Amino acid sequence: MTPEIAVRARARVGEGPVWDAGRGLLHWVDIPAGHIHTSAPATGRTTSLSLPTQVGAAVPRRGGGFAAATAEGFASVDADGTATVRRAVLPDGERMNDAKCDAHGRLWAGSTALDFRHGRGALHVLLPDWTSRVVLDGLALPNGLGWSPDGRTFYLADSIAGEVYSFDTDPGDTVLRRRRTLVRIPERAGLPDGLTVDAAGCLWIAVWGGDRVVRVSPEGDLLAEVPMPVHQPSSCAFGGPGLDVLYVTSAREGLELADDDVAGSVFAVGRTGAVGLPSTAFAG
Template identity: 60%
Template sequence: MGIEITVAFPGTAIVGEGPFWDRTTGELTWVDILSGTIHTAAPADPAPRTIVLPTLVGAAVPKASGGWVAATTEGFSDIRPDGSWAALRTVLPRGQRMNDAKCDPAGRLWAGSCDMSFAPARGALHVLDTDGKVIPVLAGLTQPNGLGWSPDGRTFYLIDTVAREVNAFDVLPDLLLPVRRRVLARFPAGVGEPDGLAVDAEGCLWIAMWGGARLVRLSPEGRFLTEVPVPVDQPTSCAFGGADLDVLYVTTAREGLGPDPSGPAGSVLAVRGLGVRGLPTHRFGG
């Protein structure tokens, strides 16, 4: 059986992002950053339930206690099951917003922030602990994106999209701050920009290439392994889901493509037949 790509959830997202497969409910959550929309849907019932917030939303992750915690313009926000919301912590200066976010195995939410204009070195990485404390982790970034951890939890990955870099860090026991930063891979101009990522069970990275119309798979050492063309110019992120974690869900964007872009831009794609499985995702522990 070869690779099969279908539209899992039709949509018109300006910038779809942050796919999260909830293995407890069998549902996918994703966002449209610029419209402030959070979508949740099951593959068997592809009509999503939506929550629209009066703010930008980079990602939303289900909470163990119900609802979601989100990375928003304000910083970190609490989204209740009924759709009401409140900013938990205001951590960002004016003119910035949160971007991509993901929970680590301890249930803490890691999120990158960036300048609205992607001004160089104005972005940072922050952690929302399960007790509500916000911890600054790393400064001097431009557009932090694509977070993930190796299967053993000892390596943390972080993309800086504007720099076209995939960074790797060591994770030490009982130390929140990642150490020994190094560039795992750097993409040249003209091939698209690395955006969101997912780590598979073999420890390899699947990266959505904004403007590159494809997904790229890298080894844990940063070696190029394969690529999968997709029928959209701007894939934004990806997450493994399905009962066996063998379906790669890919969010996409319509931004800048005109009023009627060709193809399923703005929808969520499902990629089957990759021959690999993903890792279980983690809810926010608060």
């Protein structure tokens, strides 16, 4: 499991990778730059949309374009980059962070204070009619999100707390029950950031400041570690024709680096022995 550069970039905070199987493309963002990138691993070509706001994540919409989690709340983004705020739910001093669609086409997104103050973070769900509600509050920096293959367990990282939580839920529902800590990462070892769940139900968690991605069982046992050539791996998603390549985003923000340092690039990890779950477009 040796990481290779899939997209050489200088993203300040690369995040939110999502594999578009129908088009064979990887979508990802640079949060503070407000960029939505679309990369074709087969050709190495990347095209970009620039938004006039921070963008924590962007996922394809069923009818084209993207649904984006932004500094204001939720926005629709046309193919030409025109962004329209559809749901302004956040006050000044906060922004949306990581986001992901569930199997029913609803977009779940974590919001955070710009200073990552504990208690100011929350988990929101955006419905296809562009209404939204808060599902969980009292967080700091809600990050990686995912569901078990049967949809009965929901996972959420709170990076500042250093924990990944699991919740019981019903497929098709947005109610979370019985929160418990699945993984705790000591601060000295990094912070749990973005994550993805494979077809076997195991979690792959990018460890920001920890130079690695870890694979964890549904019971919280450490199964494998993938050393990364960057200090701040930020998120991951399975892609490729067989959903067997792990794509890992990374960040340059806050680091003193040479111009040619690979931080901020997207990496591809093959031969993991795992297969991912297909992504779902936003249904709105």
